[in-house]
Amino acid sequence: MKAVELLLTESVDNLGIVGDVVKVRPGYARNFLLPRGLATTPTQGNINRLQEKRKIVQEEMRRRRAELEQLIEKVAGYELSMTRAANEQGVLFGGVSQHEIAQALRDAGFAVDDRAVRIGEQIKRVDNYTIPIQFASDLRTEIKLAVVSDKPIEEEEEVEGELINEDEAAEKAQKMDKKKKKEEE
Numbered sequence: 001m002k003a004v005e006l007l008l009t010e011s012v013d014n015l016g017i018v019g020d021v022v023k024v025r026p027g028y029a030r031n032f033l034l035p036r037g038l039a040t041t042p043t044q045g046n047i048n049r050l051q052e053k054r055k056i057v058q059e060e061m062r063r064r065r066a067e068l069e070q071l072i073e074k075v076a077g078y079e080l081s082m083t084r085a086a087n088e089q090g091v092l093f094g095g096v097s098q099h100e101i102a103q104a105l106r107d108a109g110f111a112v113d114d115r116a117v118r119i120g121e122q123i124k125r126v127d128n129y130t131i132p133i134q135f136a137s138d139l140r141t142e143i144k145l146a147v148v149s150d151k152p153i154e155e156e157e158e159v160e161g162e163l164i165n166e167d168e169a170a171e172k173a174q175k176m177d178k179k180k181k182k183e184e185e
Helices: 026-033 044-075 098-107 166-184
Strands: 004-008 021-024 079-084 091-096 123-125 127-136 139-149 156-159 162-165
Touching (some): 004 026, 004 044, 079 098, 091 139, 123 139
Antiparallel strands (some): 004 021
């Protein structure tokens, strides 16, 4: 399929900034970029007209990148704890989403966007996690997240090679005691 060359009049995520000449598929140009006024034909007059706007956008991008670098230094290694309702085995009722993690970071004073938190899918178990925070392909760090239960989780113990919880262990011990008493009689 043939590509169409366009001049961006506005910055477009994952495509380019103002003043870039980009090659895109005809459908993307016809259905998205041109109707929204995000691109135009790349004539020399249009390119010259957008040079000043491009310089402003580039300066803004440099300033934003410097802010993000400072934010990464502050948030690197931050430890966050979230309390959630869970069953006895440590499975959460619901889950912890990237939005909730980002909101907790914002509440702690870090300007983190939801899209920067990269967990893939919701966290569904009580445990400790390492959460990647990525602002750009080369601007990333990690935080520690401890998801804890709102009530104590039953501890499991090993009895005769089987993992069982405390209640089952007590029942098994009572049965063994009864068996010994019957054998003694």
